Amino acid sequence: MRFHERVDEKSRMLPWYVNEFISKKRRTLSPATLLNYCHDYIIFFDWLLAEGYFNGDRTDIPLELLNGLTVQQIEDFLTFLQFRLDNSPLTVNRKLSALKALFHYLQNIAETNDLQPYLDRNVMAKVELNQVKEDQEAIAQKMSGKILWDQEYEQFREFVAQGYGDLYKENKRRYHFHLQNRERDTAIISLILGSGLRLSEIVGLDVDDLDLKKFSARVIRKGNKEQYVFFSEQALLDLQDYLAVRKARYKLTDQIKALFVSSPMGPKGTTRRMTPRAIEKMVEKYAAEFGKPALSVHKLRHSFATRYHAENNDVPKLRRQLGHSSIQTTMIYTHLTNDELKRAVDNMDGYPSKQTESE
Template structure:
C-alpha cells in the first residue's frame, strides 16, 4: 500500500512536470533520489508560479513550457525583485514563504549554471541572476515564534481534555443532530487513536497516514515510519496512545469492512453500497482535526499544532533536546530549540517576584 501511495505521488509530480520546461524536468530527476516527491511537487508548484508570472508580464510571448534557457540567463535583478514583490504584495505571501520560493529558484538556477552540462561540456546558463538575490531577513526570534505558537497548541490539562472530547464529548455535544452523532459513533475509536498517537509521539501527518499494521511493535511501544529524506525510523509512542490504538484495532476490520489485503492502519469508511474502504488521506485527517478543534473551542489547532503540543510537553517533562530532535525527526537541532522557549514558567516566576516586597519574594 505504501508503494501504491509513492506511485500516486510520482504520477502527480509527472503531471505537473509536463506543464513545465524540459530543463525543470531534468533538474527534478537530478533531485529525485535526494528529496521526497512531495517536496519536489512543491518545487514544481513554485516554478509554475514563476513561469506564469514571466508570461503574464510579457517577458516571454509563448507558453510556459517553451520558455528557453536564454530567457532565464537574461533575467535582470529588477525583474526578479519585481517577481518577489508580486509574491509578497499580490499573492500575500509571508516573508518565510517568499524565502522558500526564492530558495527553490536558487536551486534550479544553480543546477543550470554549475551542475548541468551541454554535450560540449558547457553550462546550460553562464549568468545566474539568482546568485545576486538575497533572502528576506526574517527578524522573529525564537521567543517570538514560541509566543505565537503557545496560544495555538494544547498545554497543561488540555491534552487529556481534547483527547476525551474526541472520544466522548463531541458525540454528546451533537446528540440532537443524528447525522453528526452517528458519524461520530462510527469513527470515534479511529479518531481518538489518531489524536492520541500524534499527541503521544509527535508524528508528522505524512508519517501517520503511511503507517501499515505491520509497522507497529506492540511489545516496544514503537512504530516504523518513513521520515523526510526517505529515512526509516522507529518512533516511540505513549501508553495512552497504545491503549487507544488497541481499542481502534478491535473494531477496525468489522466496522470499516476492510479487505484482508489492506494493511493500512487508518481506514476511511466505505462510501455508498459498493464503496470500498481505503487508506485515510492526509486531507481527511486534516479535516477531522479541524472539526474537533473548532467544536473544542480551539479552531487554530491543526495536525501540525498537535505535533507541536507533543514536543512542548516532551521538553517540559524530559528536558532533553537531542532526544526530542530524534523523536521528531528534525535534521537540524536549531528547529528543535524553539520548544525550549515555550511556556517558560521559571522565567515568568522570576519576573513576577521582581514586583513583590523583598520579604514576600523570599
C-alpha cells in the same frame, strides 16, 4: 495515494528539466519535500504564463526564458507571493529556496551532451531571502497560546473520542459520521500527541510500519531518512481500538496497506489513504468545536514536544524524536517551558507569582 505517486503526477505537469531535477533529487530528499517543490514550481511557472513571458503550455516553457529572467522580474514574483497570495515572509523564503535549488542544479550540475550547463546565468543567486528577525523566545511566545497544556491533552483526546458526538447527537448526519470515524480520528490525534510525528509521516504510515510490541512506528523523515519513532501507551491503546475496526468499517481488502484511510466514497464505495488536507481538515473541525481554533496538526506536534521537554528535560532525545536536523530548532521548546523567567519578572515589583505563593 503514496507521496511518491503524487510527486510523479505533479512533476509531469512541469517542464522536462524540472522533471529531471525532481528525479535526481529522489535519492536525497523526502517525497513530501519534493511534492512541496512541485507545488512551488507550478505557482512560479503559472505566474510566468500569467505575466505574458511565454505564450504556450506550462510544460513547454523553455530554458531560454529562465536564462533571461531579470532580478526585477523575480522581485515582482516575490511581491506577488506576499501581497497577492498572502504568503508570510517565511513562506516566501521557502518558495524562493525551492527555486534557488532548481536554478543551482540547472547552472552548476546539469549539463548537455556537449558538456555545457543548462543555464549560463542564475538569476536566483542574485536574490536574497527575507530577513526574518524573530528569535526563539518570540516564536515560543507566539506558539504558547496555540498549543495544548496540562489537562488539555486528555481533554482534547476525549472530545475527539466522545465529546464531539455528544455535542451533535441531534444532528443525525454529523453524529453518524462521527461514529463512523471516531476510532480512526482518535488514533490519529493520540498518535501525534504521543509521538510528535509530522503530518507527512502520519499520512505515509502503513499498517506494517507499526510495531505494537515495541511501541514504535517506522517513518520516512525529512532527507528521506528511515527512523523508528516511539509512541505513548495511550497512543498504542487508541491504535489497537482503531485496528480492531479498520478493515470491516472501511471495507478494506488485504491489498490496502495504508494505516489511515478515508470513509468509503462514490457508487463503488471505494476507500483510499487519507490525504494531508483531509487530516488537516479533521483536526480543524475538532479544534474549532473544542474552543481552540488555532490548534492544527503542527500545533499538536508542538504540544507533544512541549510536554516531553517539561517532563524529561532532554533536548538531544527530543531532537531525535522530532527528527530535527538542527538542535537549534528543538531549543524553542526550552523557551516554552521557562517559568523561572516569568517568576523573576513578577518578583521585580514585589508581587510574587501565584505559583511562588503556593510553593
